[in-house]
Amino acid sequence: MGLAKRWRRAGACGLLALAGCAGLRTGGETAPVAPPAAAGDWLTAPARRLSDSSADQTAPSFSPDGATLIYQNNADGNWELYRLGLADGRALRITDTPEAEEDPSLSPDGRWIVCTVHAPTLEADAPREILLMSPEGKDRHVIAASGADDWLPRFTPDSRAVLFVSDRVDDRRDQADEQRLTAIFSYSLENDSLSQLTEPGRFSAPLPVATGAGLRLDDHRLGWLGPAGLETALVDTTRILGQPDWQAEAGWVAMALTPDQDGRLLVRAPQSGEWMELPLEGREADRLPAWSPDGRALAFSGRSGGQWDLFIRSR
Numbered sequence: 001m002g003l004a005k006r007w008r009r010a011g012a013c014g015l016l017a018l019a020g021c022a023g024l025r026t027g028g029e030t031a032p033v034a035p036p037a038a039a040g041d042w043l044t045a046p047a048r049r050l051s052d053s054s055a056d057q058t059a060p061s062f063s064p065d066g067a068t069l070i071y072q073n074n075a076d077g078n079w080e081l082y083r084l085g086l087a088d089g090r091a092l093r094i095t096d097t098p099e100a101e102e103d104p105s106l107s108p109d110g111r112w113i114v115c116t117v118h119a120p121t122l123e124a125d126a127p128r129e130i131l132l133m134s135p136e137g138k139d140r141h142v143i144a145a146s147g148a149d150d151w152l153p154r155f156t157p158d159s160r161a162v163l164f165v166s167d168r169v170d171d172r173r174d175q176a177d178e179q180r181l182t183a184i185f186s187y188s189l190e191n192d193s194l195s196q197l198t199e200p201g202r203f204s205a206p207l208p209v210a211t212g213a214g215l216r217l218d219d220h221r222l223g224w225l226g227p228a229g230l231e232t233a234l235v236d237t238t239r240i241l242g243q244p245d246w247q248a249e250a251g252w253v254a255m256a257l258t259p260d261q262d263g264r265l266l267v268r269a270p271q272s273g274e275w276m277e278l279p280l281e282g283r284e285a286d287r288l289p290a291w292s293p294d295g296r297a298l299a300f301s302g303r304s305g306g307q308w309d310l311f312i313r314s315r
Contacts, residue, residue, distance in 0.1 A: 042315045043267055043298060044279060050084060050299070050310040051091075057082075058301035058308045059288050061105045066292040069299055070094070070104045070113060071310060078120050081113070081137065084310070094137040101131065103152055107159040108293075110135065114153040114162050117142070130164050130187070144187045144194050162187045169200040247291035254289035254298060263287040265300060278313075286311075 051057040055075035062069060069084045073091075079100040083092045094113070095101050104115040117131040127149040133140045144150065148168030155162055163186050170181040181200035187193070244255035256263035263285040265278040280286060283302040290299045297314035 043276070043313055045313060046281060047300075047302070047311040047313045050086070050089070050312055052309060054307070056308040057310050059103055060290045060299040060301065060310055062290060062292045062297075062299065063106050064108055064110045064293055066294060066297065069290075069310065070106055072102050072104065081115065083135075086312070094135075095133075096137075102128075105154050106135070107155045108157055109159040111159065112155075113137075114155060116151050116153065130162065132162070132189075143189075143192075144185065150185075156186075160188065160190050162189065163197070169196070245289050245291050247295040252291060252295055252298075254291065254300075256287045256289070265289055267298070 050069070053075065055073055057071055057073045060069045060071045067086055069086065071082055071084065072079045073082045074080075078098070079102045080096060081094040081101050081104050083094055084090070085092075098120060099117050100120050101115045101117050104113055106113055111134070113133050113135055115131050115133075116128040118128040119126040127147060128151050129142045129145050130150050130153045131140060132143055143162065144164075144166075146166070146168050148166050150164050150166045150168070153162045153164040163184060165182050166185055167180045167182045168185075169183045172180065183200050184197045186195045186197055188195070244253060246253050253268040254265060256265055264280065265286045266275045267278060267289075268275050278286065280302075283304045284306075285303045286300050287303075288301045291297070292299070292314075297312055299310060299312045301308050302311045303309075
């Protein structure tokens, strides 16, 4: 199955309704893309290419020390997880299974990897499940399985719970993926309990932050998910594409927007609260941004020549 279809199926990484690209709608107003603030000039500097092969390599996630990336690679025709050392460029394979492992994320304490796992293809709409494993790919076990489709797991900052999106709140199995209702759930690793954080809607991207709140992607709106539920939207646009990422320490937000089926990365500067668009530098598209824990680097997936590779911008 092609990469584009997989992204369409994965709510937070799926294409939403298309619109013009004149500006970014925030709080009901259309605002132009802002020039980079001085503190963020490094974000518009040339990106360094981290991978170059005949396979797609995408969905990067930093280790807690910022020294390595976990990512997915389909070199053998099936998504598997790899680790890449940023200093030496050495890639190490983590998984080698008949299933497809995608959307990896490392726990802040470095003890676990969480990802989605499913049959090698989704031609029969096989549901994705949330898989927990050691950083070496061992001690694999599925959490919160229900037969529903679960995706985009992310650890809370204390590593005690995993947030994810699920369509288990909608039993209309005859409905197309984009028509099904979803909700954000929290699974406690300490007592194996599951909590539903939002009412059924069109949620597709939980992003926990240190305060216990977090960013959420709800249909066309990127905003806050707090203890009281959904709060003020940061962005209200039909052009959101892919999983946003939030760097709590530095206060940066990164996300991909699109006027068509390609992606352009935008970053929200904490000083001004305005958005700046990062240059493509000849690539066809950029997506799936990931901040380093210290906020001094931004890794992402870039497409050139029809292939997705890993890139990084850093101070």
